[in-house]
Amino acid sequence: MPASIVFRLLPGAIAPKTLLAFRKDAGWTNADMAEKSFHPASQVRWATIQTGSRTIGIARLELAPPQFCFVSDLIVQSKHRGRGLGEWFMQQIEQYCREQGIPRVLLQPTQGSQGFYDKLRFVSDPLVQGFLKKELGPARRRLPAH
Numbered sequence: 001m002p003a004s005i006v007f008r009l010l011p012g013a014i015a016p017k018t019l020l021a022f023r024k025d026a027g028w029t030n031a032d033m034a035e036k037s038f039h040p041a042s043q044v045r046w047a048t049i050q051t052g053s054r055t056i057g058i059a060r061l062e063l064a065p066p067q068f069c070f071v072s073d074l075i076v077q078s079k080h081r082g083r084g085l086g087e088w089f090m091q092q093i094e095q096y097c098r099e100q101g102i103p104r105v106l107l108q109p110t111q112g113s114q115g116f117y118d119k120l121r122f123v124s125d126p127l128v129q130g131f132l133k134k135e136l137g138p139a140r141r142r143l144p145a146h
Contacts, residue, residue: 005056005085007092010046014058022058022075028110042070047096049076049089056080057089061096068104068133069097090120098136107133 042064049057056077062070071093076085097105108131110119122132 004051005088005097006050007089008048008050009096010048012046014046014060018055019058019073021074025078025125026042026075026110029080030079047089049095052132057085059089059093063097063100063102065100065102067102068098068106069093069102069109071105074107094134094136098138105136107132123131124126131143 042062045061045063047059047061048055057080058075059071060073062072064070071090074086074089076089086113094105097103105122105124106125106128107117109122117132120134122134125131125133
């Protein structure tokens with residue numbers, strides 16, 4: 001894992017050129033590239049993993065409080081995979097959701113990503129076939145460092 005990584009919420013949308021580059025790097029086909037909206041009253045936020053001035057990971061968060069956050073386009077650049085960044089990124093997303101009072105994360109895994117989400121304790125959503133969910137506990141207060 002890079003020495004200095006930062007979770008960052010973007011103030012607006014991610015640039016289409018950047019999104020396309022990440023999707024191509026992930027090996028996604030044009031069918032995978034359709035923008036999906038999960039809930040009509042949701043608010044979309046983009047989150048990134050930054051190391052220095054470089055963006056090495058992205059995720060689209062569709063916030064529908066107080067029910068859920070739908071995560072899509074979760075991509076870590078191929079040259080940075082296998083170092084725990086995806087797990088760390090999901091932990092940051094989950095913490096953000098807790099802080100927003102959102103108790104559940106939903107997503108639709110891409111081909112080959114089921115094992116990753118199993119490891120993060122996502123389970124099949126009985127209400128939406130093909131989707132996974134994770135119930136989040138309440139936000140934990142961070143204790144000051146000694």
